[in-house]
Amino acid sequence: MPNLESNTAGIISPNPFWLASAPPTNSGRQIMRAFDAGWGGAVWKTVGQPIQNTSSRFGGLAWRGQKGVGFNNIELITDRTMDTNFREIAEVKKRFPNHALIVSLMVESKEEWKEVIDRSVDAGADGIELNFGCPHGMCERGMGSAVGQEPEVNERITSWAKEFSTIPVLVKLTPNVSDIVPHGLAAQAGGADGVSLINTVKSIISVDVENFVPRPSVGGKSTNGGYCGAAVRPIALHMVGALSRSPEFRLPISGIGGITDWSNAVEFLLLGASSVQVCTEVMLRGYRIVEDMIDGLENYMRRKGLECLGDFIGRAIPAYTEWGELDINFESVARIDPETCIGCQKCVVACHDGAHQCIHPGPEADSVPIVDEPECVGCNLCEIVCPVPDCIQMVQVDNGLAEVSWNEHLVRNLRIREKKGSHGYDMPE
Amino acid sequence: MKGVAEDRSEAEFGDLKPAYSRTQALVEANRCLYCFDPPCVRACPTSIDIPQFIRRIAEDNVEGAARSIFEKNILGMSCARVCPVEVLCVGKCVFNEAEVVPIEIGRLQRFATDRAYEEEWRFFEAGEDTGLKVALIGGGPASLAAAHELRRLGHAVDLFEKSNRLGGLNRSGIAPYKMKSGRAEEEVEWVLSVGGIGLRLETSIPEDISWTEIEKRYDAVFLGMGLGPDTILPIEGRNLKGVYGAVALIERIKLGSADLDGVRTAIVLGGGNTAIDMARELRGLGVEEVIMAYRGRREVMSGYAHEWSRAVKEGVIAQWSCQPLEILGSDGRVEAVRFQRLDAQKSPIPGEEFTLSANLVAFALGQQKLGNLVAGLDGIEVVGGRIVVGQSGATGRPGFFAGGDCANGGKEVVNAVAEGKAAALAIHEYLESRSD
Structure with missing residues (x-):
């Protein structure tokens, strides 16, 4: 006890x-x-x-x-x-x-x-x-x-x-x-x-x-x-x-x-x-x-x-640090479980309007949305709006890059990840 | 304990109220208002703290939810499935007042208790040995609940059961779309896991062991022997092939296989919940025409309205205000039933008779009372076959307590559990006062 x-x-x-x-x-x-x-x-x-x-x-x-x-x-x-x-x-x-x-x-x-x-x-x-x-x-x-x-x-x-x-x-x-x-x-x-x-x-x-x-x-x-x-x-x-x-x-x-x-x-x-x-x-x-x-x-x-x-008092304190100490090369993307997805498309609209336009509607109405993983910035918004527990999970992807914080990068100019998401696309005519 | 046969008839049935997924459970749990001293709890014979266990599900503390349920009702897993929640907790949910769909308490209870079985969470231990012994007569829900409580209080207990299995009607009598017999057997194991519950199966009293012997060996006795065989009307043709007692036939469907080959039309006699169950089960097993024939009108039947409306949806037909006069047959097999039409006061209307053909007839007019088993014991009062008990299950004979169907005449599983537990606490009090 x-x-x-x-x-x-x-x-x-x-x-x-x-x-x-x-x-x-x-x-x-x-x-x-x-x-x-x-x-x-x-x-x-x-x-x-x-x-x-x-x-x-x-x-x-x-x-x-x-x-x-x-x-x-x-x-x-x-x-x-x-x-x-x-x-x-x-x-x-x-x-x-x-x-x-x-x-x-x-x-x-x-x-x-x-x-x-x-x-x-x-x-x-x-x-x-x-x-x-x-x-x-x-x-x-x-x-x-x-x-x-x-x-x-x-x-x-x-x-x-x-x-x-x-x-x-x-x-x-x-x-x-x-x-x-x-x-x-x-x-x-x-x-x-x-x-x-x-x-x-x-x-x-x-x-x-x-x-x-x-x-x-x-x-x-x-x-x-x-x-x-x-x-x-x-x-x-x-x-x-x-x-x-x-x-x-x-x-x-x-x-x-x-x-x-x-x-x-x-x-x-x-x-x-x-x-x-x-x-x-x-x-x-x-x-x-x-x-x-x-x-x-x-x-x-x-x-x-x-x-x-x-x-366990204070056990999360070592993991609470400043932004500049976070690993800038850590990369995660959204994965949607097609078995539990109910097709509400809330992640699609959230990603399109509120995030980085990388979750797209599936081929038919109500089908499971598609995550464009190379463009997914790993922001978590889709996971937050999804009404089904554990349906959208943020999973780590291995990009082969060593761990580096922004502060270290400023000092040592280490290699950091390519930016993802929509950058500099053309405005519609 | 050996499980029931795989190929039994009840395996044909699906779940009336399927298990919740985690998503469903969370959405429903978060809808609960967490009322204070609410009507749902007051409607539960075992006083399960419904808002508490639902809140714990919402807080992702399913283990705590299960503990909260079992603390009040050790048979909470089966009650989640078999309780007539429509007339108990769910029927009293305050949302009904606002004409909002009430909380599905039974399904949430099933979510938490099924998880406890799956994860093998164990919440209870036997209490410190008191050196006192209690005999429990009958191996159904009332005795199981009493035995569990008595073990928690440290008393030694022996369960006497005349058949070779525990579980009583919970195992052999529950409509298969509510619960299958295998689940009831798992529940028996769950109850026994508290440890130290002695089993005396295939032991009848007083044939195998006399009351005098029981009294000599035990410090107190709980009577929980339930009810006897189906009541069969003493009418012509009752011994024809194809004529059954409903409880006996349901037991066959549950535990073995019921041979319904060639049965096109079945007549179920009665208007209670067993009659409705029987009719629905026969329909479910493919009998084309199932007629429930009852003496009164629909408004006065003792079967629950919600159960009857489901039966009607499934195609069960009613014959109200009629009473069987004789069962007709040829070559020893049932072929028809001749009825007398009754008026609103259930009195015969002269000259109004009719005959319905049938290949199967089931009597669902109640079960015989077993009170006579104890009729020879001074002090125990038996009225109409029921053992008369006070609030806490005490009979008129010191050290003898009773609960469940043998005392209440035939109610729900949850009533048997509540009465068994209350009697256990009263037995504990009795034993303590005696040892003072």
Whole structure:
């Protein structure tokens, strides 16, 4: 049986699946239900001076009939009193001593930081997470992403937290920056024990075209919110990977952003995260999804012969490099399996209009398309649009050329592949 | 265990609902809404977590999907094929409310469970030995499900079966376009693979071993002996050649070969699901004219509407509101059936009789109840041939539990599995309370 125990900056949880600080972790009662359902940890919804929320708070992105592909919200931090939150935190920790309970915090002055950190420690929390990421509402008051976007402020407040805290300190980073690395390094310089990322992306989820109001509409007006859900996962994966491969950055990472199932969680671990946090998918489908996540992760680990998370955390980092280091002579082409092809011709139109005009219709309508392999640039577009699993596969072809990167080529002028695809053909008359 | 003959009659039939390809399964799985506490699960007697296993298929975790199914129903492979999903899970899918084609839950379940058999995934182990022994009477689905659960709980079990094979009606009675007998035999192996299930084949009770002996040797008993032979009306001509009990004839089609040479017209007597199965199987084997004759009208038949409409499509003809008076024949062979016409209350309409010629007649009027087998055991109540049980399968005699057709009078495989499993848990509780 694979061991799923996770350790992020000294915060131990029975599995790497944590609930992110958000509506699903608003109260003790919810978190206890989540732990019963199988979640290994939870980050308590950000505690600070209780706020007043708007009515109408969430917006969803639907895409070709699928609701909730992306999601945004304009909800702020907790609206419950500190007394209530800390009393419940202590109670949950007492009942679930082996689960990870982290308290997300967001306040302004140094005195306030000391107070909320002391109270978190007293309540028995396993760690604290400094919310430097919230991109709506709180940032207008100088908190959340307003802190996260300024490395100096980030480092200063992190160092306060370290001064006051006897438990691990995680800094939650905002993706609303051009390069995440300096912000991770600022947290590191402030003494943080780990980082969690990404928080939500500044967004307008949609506009009501009948009434000329962006969504979510609060009495006819709206504001930008924080974007999350499956659609932001690639942004999050990149930022986690960028920190992991940065030679200066050495902190553990709790990965967040669009995780919907076990395989997404594995992706974050492979890019260096040691735990993952989930919110949107729980909001859409409930705490019960963790059962599938645990089962899927266990099956994956068994299948791959992995005994513990440490066996694969960061395993994809060596393969994540810069463009200039890629083998420019590697060549792949599309192969269509005539047995499973259903004749939809989606690859033909995608290749013709969106790529390099090398997949052509077969001899008859509905027949299997033909790949002009000498012209196929190996772009993958056809494989992406094909509706049949494994029908189009990208296969490597041996062109006899030695491996060479663009960077090496610039220095040593090594032989590189002939360009493929349509180059300089005549314009039609 | 030896497999069934290759050249048996059922081999003629194709699959009513063929296996899904991976593409089909993924498209269908991604359509499921993943409802919470949904009606499909509530409609399943074994409470399979349907949204969960479907989601796992969509997430490319087919092993997890199969585990989720078998955890609830160890006979999930056959149930995927033989369950009347139209009136159970699929019939309750919320998409029906929106007049959208409901999720094909049975076919998705088949996709996951077939894969588990193919890949030989094993999910369950016998529990730590408790030193307690349970006898299970009958080798059909109810006993198999109970035996598996009891082994997981660490109890020693012995299965007593009067024939030489396990599987019960799941092996010999399922319409071949739903499942062939070979598949049922593979399922028996699947259940037995938990290990330690003792087999006492070709052993009848009380002929070969008395109840007193059973009680002496075992700490608890599960009664899962199913039903007896077909009910044959005591009418003239019932012993003519060409007159069968439907269950017996179906068994011949399933396990051997049914000689239908020269059978042009067949009459099936009854209006339940066995009658419909019988009629469809005869049509499928090439009988030109198959008539199902039932006492009531179509609206009151106990056979499922969806099954009947398939039968009609296949060319089965109905004679509603009639009852056989006598079977006519010559040279000892059946030639016709004389019927009495009945009114809406199923009462005879005087003077309205008619005769239909037939070369084969099958009685599908139900099976005899076996409750009398246990009639001598004090405390066990038998009503109308059925063993009376409480919610968890307990009979009135301490240590005796029952489930499946012998207790419910004849329901689906999935009911037998649910009752067998529930009884196993109740037996466990009983044994624990006794050892305290």
